[in-house]
Amino acid sequence: MAKSSNPEGKPGVRIVVAGDRGTGKSSLIVTAAAETFPTNVLRLLPPTRLPEDFYPDRVPITIIDTSANPEDRGKLAEELKRADALVLTYACDQPETLNRLSTYWLPELRQLEVKVPVIVVGCKLDLRDDQQQVSLEQVMSPIMQQFREIETCIECSAYKHIQIPEVFYYAQKAVLHPTGPLFDQESQTLKPRCVRALKRIFILCDHDRDGALSDAELNDFQVKCFNAPLQPSEIVGVKRVVQDKMVEGVNERGLTLTGFLFLHALFIEKGRLETTWTVLRKFGYNNDIKLSDDLIPHSSVKRAPDQSVELTNEAIEYLRGIYELFDGDLDNNLRPVEVEDVFSTAPDSPWNDVPYKDAAEKTALGGLSLDAFLSEWALMTLLDPARSLENLIYIGYPGDPSSAIRVTKRRRLDRKKQQSERNVFQCFVFGPANAGKSVLINSFLGRPYSDTYSPTIDDRYAVNVVELPGGIKKTLVLREIPEDGVAKLLSSKDSLAVCDIAVFVHDSSDESSWKRATELLVDVAGHGEDTGYEVPCLIVAAKDDLDSFPTAIQDSTRVSQDMGIEAPIPISSKLSDFNNIFRRIVNAAEHPHLSIPETEAGRSRKQYHRLINRSLMFVSGTLIVWHPTTVSFLMHSELQVLETWFAVDVQTLQLTAPWPCFSWRINVQAFGKSETILLLELPWPLSDWQLIVYMLQGRMPPIKDEDSPISYTLNM
Known part of the structure; x- marks a missing residue:
């Protein structure tokens, strides 16, 4: 298969040559550039450039010579940090220089946090004592086990012109076609992220979705990646190679995913990494095995602070189809393993980490219903639209990615219109410690009541669908703000811009909890007045199963009347009496001109x-x-x-x-x-x-x- 030229459009590769004094660094560089061994060589060479036609990838190389003298250590460190790849030399006739690789040079690179491919080069091969012949693999295997950053080991002789061009070819190749992201040397298997990317490419090329690449599909793949068709005999040969090693790699319909992955593992094992990298880059992947930024329409998610981003009906319908496809038993319960399978063509499953992990309601069997599945997508689109778009592309969204999302109207315009047309509302949940915020959120996710108190340290998100009269469904996102996180939140001018409604929870049996909740209400309302991002607010009197403090009615009436908002809404999570709180939250968010508190200063x-x-x-x-x-x-x-x-x-x-x-x-x-x-x-x-x-x-x-x-x- 043909190789691509100038992968990723790199303007050039910078290779730094380092090692002990007298190990042949300068002679190696001069011989590679001039193709002749120097009789006299400078102690330290100026930067040496190899033209772009020196190697097949047509990427120019700049080689930097370095000095190992103590007084030049600062300059050496500076050059090492600027390197794309490092050639680390030792002298074959000086065993102590080989030992210094593991005792000094490689630890020093880690100390300097130099994270580039390392090519270990044994110079002066012609001077090695014939009686001390030891295989390179035997010598280097323990070192390579300890230092995984070593990409390749090679021995050479500048004097006899043995493997000199290969040194810098391997260094360039390690930059343009690195092994690390693709292949685990220890287990001799493709790395998970590489498997995920190749699986996505396989599915994209399997046009008839029959689980195998037919001869025509395999040929289309070859033309797309390498600009040249496969001859019928070559297709037969490829399938025979796979079938001889792995029977399940080929079936009557063609090359299976298993066979496709086997082929790429075989290419890498034989040192043909450029083949797999060409395929990945042709489908838009970068060196991190992620889609390049230019494939994500970031401009479509630009918005004012008080605008939000939602999925379009087109995207929601596509996700419904994905849910049905992966919910194999059609029980409206997408099990965790099935969720992982949905994202098996993405670099990682985006819902394995906060804020998405455990943010949606689980079924009795521990899976996600369709509403919960769509809610997770709504949350990701609200908080990180670019990531949501990226994952839609990974799982095969067929249309223009920008058609999958829409930017809502500004909230201040909704307030003037006295109506919000948003489908996803974000509610900030404030309140003092132990007021019942977490219990409220747990109940929103259908989780059982618990008396155990566990303080919330960081912001926590929960998302679910709220059904309104008439069968209308809205998605509600609750964001719990820990009490000690309020000051930090309000230190940002635009912090309330993303908030559609705020809820202030207090323990109705505790007067100090009430006072603290009203203080938070005044702080938030004042911040909204100062910044122009006023939000509707509701007060929630939690733990209504307990007796209220003596002046609760008078105090709540006074605050409600003074600030012009609704009286506190009593709820009891313990008794599962929520007084339609979530529907009332959505209703208040739909009417952004109402329930806005007014402070005395305002x-x-x-x-x-x-x-x-x-x-x-x-x-x-x-x-x-x-x-x-x-x-x-x-x-x-x-x-x-x-x-x-x-x-x-x-x-x-x-x-x-x-x-x-x-x-x-x-x-x-x-x-x-x-x-x-x-x-x-x-x-x-x-x-x-x-x-x-x-x-x-x-x-x-x-x-x-x-x-x-x-x-x-x-x-x-």
């Missing part, structure tokens, strides 16, 4: 802005107020109110206008903010021609109020 701020921004009718002696965002009118009496409330600095200016005009510039300090307001006193009445001139001069454009012939309202 209320005063609104009064201030209402005063500044009010529009009044023109009457004699009225002052016109202008500031950067609004135009309104201010009566003399209201100016006195401003002077009473705030520190006001007034400057009087004479302005030039089509009519006599006076101006005051007022600096107002309020609520930690400063505003400059321009006040104009105009004679009354203004004729229509004066108003027209007023507009043409680019001043505050007036609009006649149709309700009154002698009044005007100005708008920006």
Whole structure:
């Protein structure tokens, strides 16, 4: 099979040559570049370049010579860290230099955290004592067992031109076609991630989905990867090689997945890694055996802080089909092994780690129902849209990946519209320690009640489907915020942008729990007012099976009325009485203009802005107020109110206008903010021609109020 040129489009490979003094480093480099042994060689060579046509992959090589002198140790370390590959030399006639590989050089590389392929090269092969002949494998096997970073070992002679080009060919090959990601040298098997990638490629090439590559499909694969067809005799030969070693590798329909994997293991064992790498790269894989970033449409997930990402109906229907395909017994229970099989063509199963692990409801048999399966996908799409897209591609999503997701409208627009059309809502769950947050979340996932208290250390996610009246289904994501994590969360301006609704849980039998919950409510509400990301809020009175503290009713009534939100919702997880809490959470999230708490500071701020921004009718002696965002009118009496409330600095200016005009510039300090307001006193009445001139001069454009012939309202 043909080899690809310049894999991954690398501009060049940087190979650093290191080793003890006198082991033949410089002679090795000169002989490789000039194809002649040097009679005199510099102590330290300048960078040496091998042209791109030197080896078949057509990638230029830069070779860096190094000094082993103690005074050059800093420079050596710097070069080692910049290397793509390392040639580590010893002298065949100096056994002590071989010992130094494992006692000094290889440990030093680990100390410096140099993680590149290492080619061990025995130089001066022509000088080795014939009486000390030992096989290279016998000498190097123990060292290679200890230091897995060693890719290849080779012996050479610059003087006799023995295997000199091969040294740098193997070094370049180790960079362009590394063994490590593909093959486990110890077990002599393909690595799991390589198997997963090859399985995906096999499935993509198995167009008729019969579990085998027919002769036509095998030929299409060959043309796609190597730009050359297979002759019929070659196809027969390939299948015969597989069948001779592995009967199950071929059946009456063609080459099976088992046979396909065997072929690649055979290529690697025979040193033809470039064949497998060519296949992987042709299907978009990088050196980490993951799809390259340019195959993931990252631009389709760009969004404002208060927008979210959801799966489209097209993607959901595809995932329904995937569920049915892998739920072999059709019992609406995708067992853990079947979930693993769904992601067997991805580098890893994305749901094995937090926040996805144990985030969905499990069936009685420990599997996932269809709703739970789709909920996990909804959670991944919400939290990490790019990863969700990536995994859709891995499991074979057939359409344009960007058609699988949609970006929702901004929440502030939903609030103006007084309705949210989102299908997935994220709810932040706040509350003091031992208030019942975790129990609430466990009940959301259908897990039994437990009296055992286990504090939540990190944020925890839970996701499930909530059925609304009329059979409508919405996906709800609960994010539990530990009490000591609230300050960190609110330190970010956009932290509430992703939140559709917040719930504040308290222990209804504990007054201190109530007080702490209301403190958190005020903190969160204040943060929303300051940043513009206000969220609907509900208070949940947990442990309703216990007696409430004495002033619970009065306190909760006062807070609800003062902040303008619903009274606390009582629930008892112990009695399984949840008062439709999850449906109520979704309902509140669907109406983002309601249930928004108002703090005292926020209320005063609104009064201030209402005063500044009010529009009044023109009457004699009225002052016109202008500031950067609004135009309104201010009566003399209201100016006195401003002077009473705030520190006001007034400057009087004479302005030039089509009519006599006076101006005051007022600096107002309020609520930690400063505003400059321009006040104009105009004679009354203004004729229509004066108003027209007023507009043409680019001043505050007036609009006649149709309700009154002698009044005007100005708008920006």
